Amino acid sequence: MDTNRRLGDIMTTKVITVHLTTAMDVVSDIFEKHNIHHIPVVEKDGKVVGMISKSDYYQLQDSFTLFKRAAADRINRAVFRSLLAGEVMSKQIAVLNPDDTVLMAAGYFRENLFHALPIVDEDRHIVGIVTTYDLLNYAFQDAAIAH
Template sequence: MNPNRPISEVMTSKLITVGPAASAHHIKAIFDQNEFHHLPVVESNDKLLGIISKQDFYKVAYVLSLQTTGRTWSEKEYEVLRAKDLMTEHPLSLEPEDTIGLAADIFLANQFHAIPVIEAERLIGLVTTHDLLLYSFNSPIVEEWP
């Protein structure tokens, strides 16, 4: 693996995103219907506002279940919750020319598994730990990490 290659070569660029007013029900449906674990929250011009991880979403759902008196009440709370309430605001981001090695260092130093890729203030992709693993193990020549 060449850690000096740009992340634009490994990032996911076909993204599903939501706006800040997306309901918790809509977000749950997206996570249930797809295999990914991170959902960017963007304005209409693709400006990144935040990111929702599947783990964080279900953590909120669990806490909500503990704080409410039952399923009916939880359902009512879901009607009120929006993406802007669930997202991590101002997530760390990278640019497409940043390196795979930099992304790997960030993943190793932190407890998250996805980094949005921004160009000219627009979300253009997402690089995940899965993307780096896929690149590492599909690379024809595995180079030593410095």
Template sequence: MSESSDTIAEIMSVDLVTVTEEQRLSHVRQLMSEHKIHHVPVVRDGACIGLISSTDLMRVNWGDLYSQTEAVTDALLDTVSIRDAMQEDLRVIHRDTSVVEAARLFADGMYHSLPVVDDDDRLVGMLTTTDLLRYLLRFAPGA
């Protein structure tokens, strides 16, 4: 593993599940449950304008999101728009960002996922702490 040759393009997720700001938070919850993910990019015309995390859904719900019936949870979630719940102050990275640089961003503790954009700021992937751990495990003895 070398800082100069390994980029996040090699390890990022590219089969993305995204939403638009017009969709309902209940749809986001359903996508997270169905795809077993914790972060969903919010896109407009291909550009990432926000991010919804499972933590954001819990903030809206004021409780344990998964202990209620889905109908009750969805009704509560749909009282708030994606636009109001999403994180808009995003830290994005590019495909050529080094794995080491991305790891430093995660190690700082502020991020658990980073949208990956191209030179036109279009969303092309997501890098999560899980992606990074899977990559690092390739170098672990006995892995």
């Protein structure tokens, strides 16, 4: 594996984002319909200002959601309609740019226990995302081909 490979070569470029003012019920729908675990939160101009993880989303859910109770679903919908992405998101996030390396991303993941990093341009506009899953796929792509 080439640890000096550019993140721009391995990042996901079709990134689902939400705005600061997006209601959490929309975020809930995104998590339920797509196989993703992180949603970058952006300002109207596309600048990244935060991240919502699936863990953040699960923590908001009513405890009886686990048992698939109808009452829990009603409670969740009411709560999610009343909260905005900007209120729930993690504000202290790290970002990298497409010219940064796989090694640099791995260091951020190890040191900060992050699982996703938005990839931004010089104006902090989102251009992609790199996850620990992306790094694993990259690191073991040759091994998968060999078997």
